Amino acid sequence: MEDHWYPGGFTVPSPTTYPQQFLWDSCFHSLIWAELGDRRAVTELESLFSRQHESGLVPHMGYAEHPETSEELWGVRGSSCITQPPMFGHALAELVRRGWDVPGDLLESAVSGLAYLLRTRRDPETGLCQIWHPWESGMDDSPRWDAWAPAERSEEAWMEAKVRLVRSLPRGPAGFPSGPGDFAVPSVGFSSLVAFNALELDSVGVDSLSDDVHALSRALEPRFDADLGLWTDPTPGSPQSGRSLTLDGLLPLLVLDDPPVGLGAVLSPREFGGPFGPSYVHREDPAFAAGVYWRGDVWPPLTYLLALAARRRGWRDEADTLVRQLVAGAEVSGLAEHWHPDTGEGLGAVPLCWAGLAIVRFPPE
Ligand code: GLC
Numbered sequence: 001m002e003d004h005w006y007p008g009g010f011t012v013p014s015p016t017t018y019p020q021q022f023l024w025d026s027c028f029h030s031l032i033w034a035e036l037g038d039r040r041a042v043t044e045l046e047s048l049f050s051r052q053h054e055s056g057l058v059p060h061m062g063y064a065e066h067p068e069t070s071e072e073l074w075g076v077r078g079s080s081c082i083t084q085p086p087m088f089g090h091a092l093a094e095l096v097r098r099g100w101d102v103p104g105d106l107l108e109s110a111v112s113g114l115a116y117l118l119r120t121r122r123d124p125e126t127g128l129c130q131i132w133h134p135w136e137s138g139m140d141d142s143p144r145w146d147a148w149a150p151a152e153r154s155e156e157a158w159m160e161a162k163v164r165l166v167r168s169l170p171r172g173p174a175g176f177p178s179g180p181g182d183f184a185v186p187s188v189g190f191s192s193l194v195a196f197n198a199l200e201l202d203s204v205g206v207d208s209l210s211d212d213v214h215a216l217s218r219a220l221e222p223r224f225d226a227d228l229g230l231w232t233d234p235t236p237g238s239p240q241s242g243r244s245l246t247l248d249g250l251l252p253l254l255v256l257d258d259p260p261v262g263l264g265a266v267l268s269p270r271e272f273g274g275p276f277g278p279s280y281v282h283r284e285d286p287a288f289a290a291g292v293y294w295r296g297d298v299w300p301p302l303t304y305l306l307a308l309a310a311r312r313r314g315w316r317d318e319a320d321t322l323v324r325q326l327v328a329g330a331e332v333s334g335l336a337e338h339w340h341p342d343t344g345e346g347l348g349a350v351p352l353c354w355a356g357l358a359i360v361r362f363p364p365e
Pocket residue numbers: 013018022023024025137138139140
């Protein structure tokens with residue numbers, strides 16, 4: 001964490017691969033700093049919100065060092081123009097629960113960030129929150145977005161397609177999107193994280209739009225598919241990719257009162273499970289490719305979130321197992337960005353800060 005600290009007030013995920021600030025990474029960094037008892041837990045979130053747009057949107061990337069470099073792609077100086085899962089609700093609630101003195105304006109910024117997602121991004125038809133770019137999910141190359149991927153799914157071709165999706169966004173005067181472009185997916189994973197983060201703030205006494213949150217949670221319920229055992233995205237024009245067997249399809253476990261499924265598939269070695277944590281893609285999904293970026297690899301934030309869901313639901317054995325797998329993966333991979341579910345081999349940037357989630361303890365039940 002020290003090595004990756006940037007004097008501008010945040011931790012870069014990796015100084016070589018990701019030398020910018022990333023939204024959900026920073027929220028996880030805040031939890032890690034808090035566990036270390038370091039005040040940078042608050043500073044990290046302050047710098048995140050310093051780039052918030054007046055609509056409430058919190059950009060998914062911040063460019064502190066060369067702010068002019070963001071303009072060509074994003075049309076905004078110093079940041080991107082799209083967002084990422086709003087994990088700041090959870091991070092701030094954890095700080096409050098741990099007795100930290102959290103500045104009131106930080107809580108207000110978080111509520112306005114969630115209000116933007118709950119209101120501007122709600123899809124009138126399904127009631128779910130839309131993402132307007134695959135990168136907004138944080139799960140960049142998920143098979144859930146394959147309807148937009150080129151037939152020849154080389155890394156370069158997919159990257160070009162994603163750049164075209166950025167350019168397709170209609171822009172308001174400040175460069176931020178005024179609506180969706182060629183990509184608009186009502187995502188159950190993203191919607192669950194929006195609802196979860198709002199509920200987190202609510203749980204520490206910060207009123208965060210409970211009517212909207214309840215409506216969003218209700219919209220998740222009919223998306224459960226009993227045959228698949230998870231929640232599906234009503235992806236316009238491509239029901240198949242919305243039905244991919246991926247872990248974001250289980251994130252409603254963070255928020256729904258009486259879910260019709262548990263974590264059996266997440267732990268089963270024939271399904272998602274592995275000794276170093278669950279693979280992002282189910283082993284029987286046609287897209288599964290062990291060790292490939294968002295196609296069959298373990299992502300520390302998702303293992304953490306599923307362990308948290310288990311812990312909150314009182315599924316103590318499942319929570320303990322997931323935490324043990326997270327620790328094992330972080331150790332064997334050398335604190336990697338993501339890792340192989342069967343061997344723990346480090347993948348992507350090594351080290352990357354969010355592997356440090358392995359040290360974060362859950363508060364007592
Ligand atoms: C990758 C991940 C994304 C993350 C970023 C920085 O792009 O897909 O979720 O925020 O790296 O770690």
